[in-house]
Amino acid sequence: MDTIGKKLGLKEKMAYGCGDAASNIIWASTGTFLMFYYTDVVNINAATIGVIFLIARVINAVVALLTGWLIDNTHSKYGKARPWLLWFAVPFGIVTFAIFAVPDVxxxxQIIYVFIAYNAMMSVYSLINIPYGSMxxxxxxxxxxxTLLNIFRQLxxxxxxxxxxxxxxxxxxFMTEYVGEKKAWSIVYGIFGVIAAILFFLCFAGCKERIHENEETKTEKIRVVDGVKAVLKNKYWHMLMxxxxxxxxxxQAISTVNTxxxxxxxxxxxxxxxxxxxxxVPAIATFFFVHLVVKKYGKGKTTMFGxxxxxxxxxxxxxxxxxTTVLIITAAMRGxxxxxxxxxxxxxxxxxxEYGEWKTKIRVEGLTFSMQGFVGTIAAGIVTAVIGWVLNFSKYDGTLSFADTQAGSAVLAIKLLFIAVPFVVGVLNIILLKFYKLDKMYPQIIEDLNKRNGK
Structure with a gap:
């Protein structure tokens, strides 16, 4: 029987990485192109899109929380989190296509369609990505x-x-020459949707849950209230949020605003x-040696260095x-x-x-990840909405071409969003990370948990 500290094989790590490759087909697309597609291709007002994104994120925050509870109370032959990849791989591919397929009406x-399609995408994303992360x-x-699993995931x-x-x-x-610009977006993201579904199937097939196989079977239901209370008592969960x-x-600064x-x-x-x-590209290259930094300095300091x-x-x-030269060089540094x-x-x-279980004696992987999704989803909705509102308030005109000159207020606003805002949050994080001590505590936490669980 597998042990909880078993060295995972290369194939399993690669299979796990396929899951986030699939997720990032949507994540990268929504971050880089989706708002641009809605404002500059479909020509919907940026402020309207901002409102839709915010409302969808609030709704999805509830879906994310429910997803965590469902994971913690799932008992199947495939495990707790893994079966969700099987169930939602195809819907994930469908919504990838749908968000870039606004009809000519x-x-x-069109606004109603965007609202429905974006909400569907966000819900399906939570229903597959939260189980994937908690797996x-x-x-x-x-x-x-x-750490190695996470490195493969992010690579x-x-x-x-x-x-x-x-x-x-x-x-x-290329496709625009044959089918027109709007249909080109739909076709390209239809192809991406198929690829995403296949990647999730590969992730499901190649990964295995082990922890609950080695512990006493737990079939009792965890109440949402108890699980939420347990997570809220976890100070490191607050910090990580x-x-x-x-x-x-x-x-958002290096993707949406970059466009x-x-x-x-x-x-x-x-x-x-x-x-x-x-x-x-520099980010990908860095993944091949960043594990050495993590191994020597720990996760908290690695994040601070970043x-x-x-x-x-x-x-x-x-x-x-x-x-442009400085932009490219500094973009590499940011990578x-x-x-x-x-x-x-x-x-x-x-x-x-593990810290939460050690602190509260309640283990809630699903709720821990889903509550991260709950808070993160609302925050992301606010961020994307603010970007839309700032663009609208600053007189940005999506109907203008790349060669045209935008209003001076729009240029200033975009520069602030691109440079000043991420710099400020970076400084705040450096200060916050001085209080992260979990790396040093972790070995003792695991030892205590093993004794408590009779390992």
């Missing part, structure tokens, strides 16, 4: 193996992000893919905001820093699960 009906906690308790995610962000516009431009929200703000930056400031559509590639690199890149960029954040983010939440 009256504007009001690592059930595959091994070994802290380093979890595959960034490869998928690179292919999506660098490949989408060339594919759209703040860090997660800040990572999302940073991601508008390339249009309004650089007047060059090719810079969208260039800047995305400039940060993703934010330091990101903040330095913005200091360098500030005097040269329209210099390295971003890798440091991603390499340990999910593994830190898994460690917080």
């Amino acid at each position: 009256a504007k009001l009906y 690592a906690t059930m595959m091994t308790k070994d802290q380093y193996q979890r 595959f995610a960034q490869i998928a992000s690179l292919l999506v962000t660098a490949g989408t516009l060339p594919l759209i431009n 703040v860090i997660s929200i800040c990572i999302n703000i940073f991601f 508008y930056y390339s249009k309004a400031i650089l007047h060059n559509s090719s810079m969208i893919s260039i800047l995305n590639t400039a940060y993703i 934010w330091m690199i990101i903040c330095v890149s913005y200091v360098i960029l500030l005097p040269f905001t329209e210099n 390295v820093g971003y890798c440091f954040l991603l390499a340990v983010s999910s593994a830190m939440v898994s460690d917080a699960v």
Whole structure:
């Protein structure tokens, strides 16, 4: 029988990575192109899209919380989290296509369609991604193996992000010649949807839950109230929520805002893919050695190092905001820093699960991850809504071409969103991480839990 600290094989790690590659087909697309598609291709007002995104995130926050409770109370031959990948792989592919398939109807009906499609996508994303994230906690308790799982997860995610962000516009431009721009978006994301579904099936087939096989079978239901109380008593969950929200703000700056930056400031559509590639390629390269940093310094300090690199890149960029060479160099720096954040983010939440069980004597993997999704989803909704509102308030005009000049207020607003906001959240995170002590506590926590559970 497998032990909780078993070294996981390469095939299983790669299979686990396929899950986040699938997730990032949507994550990278919504971050980089979705708002742009709605405002500049479908021509829906940016403020309206911001409201839709915010409402959808609030609704999805409830779905995320419910998903966590369902995971903790799922008992199947495949485990607790793993079967959800099987059940929702095909729906995930369908909603990937649907969000980029706005029909040519009256504007009001387009807005209604976007509202329904975006809500469906967010719900399906939670129903498959939260189980996927919590599954690592059930595959091994070994802290380093979890880190390696997370590194494979994020490595595959960034490869998928690179292919999506660098490949989408060339594919759209190619297809546009034959079917027109709007249909081109639908066809390309129909293809991406099929690929995403296949990747989730591969993840399901190649991974195995072990933790509950080695513990006494637990069939009793965990009340939502008790589970939520247990998570809220976990101080490291609170800390990681703040860090997660800040990572999302940073991601919006290098993805969503980057698209508008390339249009309004650089007047060059090719810079969208260039800047995305400039940060993703160094991030991918960094994944091959970041485990050495984690092993020597721990997850907390690795995250702090990442934010330091990101903040330095913005200091360098500030005097040269329209210099493409500096933009590319600093984007590469941000890619390295971003890798440091991603390499340990999910593994830190898994460690917080053990801390929560140690602290409260209640183990709730699903709720821990879903409550992260609950808070993170609302925060992400606010962030994307604010971006839409700021663009609208600053007089950004989505009907203008890349060659046209936007209002000065729009240019200033986009620069602030692209540079100042992520710099500020980076500084706040560096300060917060000085209080992260879980890396040092973890070995004793596991020893205590093993004694408590009779291991």
